[in-house]
Amino acid sequence: AINAITIAPKLYLIPEFDDYFTNLTPSKNTRNPWFKEYWEETYKCKFIETPDTIFNRNFTRTCTDFDHINTTLSVSYFQEGYVHYVVDAVFTLVTAIQRLIEEKCLA
Structure with a gap:
């Protein structure tokens, strides 16, 4: 535009x-x-x-x-340009779950 x-x-x-x-x-x-x-x-x-x-x-x-x-x-085969968004989203979710477990279960 x-x-x-x-x-x-x-x-x-x-x-x-x-x-x-x-x-x-x-x-x-x-x-x-x-x-x-x-x-x-x-x-x-x-x-x-x-x-x-x-x-x-x-x-x-x-x-x-x-x-x-x-x-x-x-x-x-070619890698879609948005695969890294999925990887980032999964990593973010795993990190959040780890922190939740550390805070609520291991404290």
């Missing part, structure tokens, strides 16, 4: 998150019910135990934990 003052939050990437996320596999990430769906879509494969959906029914190759070795995630 012309003659406007704007404020934009600083966005930064977290390399540790990239390392964490790009090393996930279906067998190492069983707590996330949507990860297999993400894996199927990313690597165009289907797990034997997953039901047919409109998203995976045309995939004929069976998924494995090693699909990411044959196809690099760097082609389809």
Whole structure:
């Protein structure tokens, strides 16, 4: 906008998150019910135990934990610019809970 003052939050990437996320596999990430769906879509494969959906029914190759070795995630993966906000929010909450415990339970 012309003659406007704007404020934009600083966005930064977290390399540790990239390392964490790009090393996930279906067998190492069983707590996330949507990860297999993400894996199927990313690597165009289907797990034997997953039901047919409109998203995976045309995939004929069976998924494995090693699909990411044959196809690099760097082609389809990029860290959203707002991941650090989630990390900051979780850190803030954990810090608040720790202080609450110290003040109310350990005092």
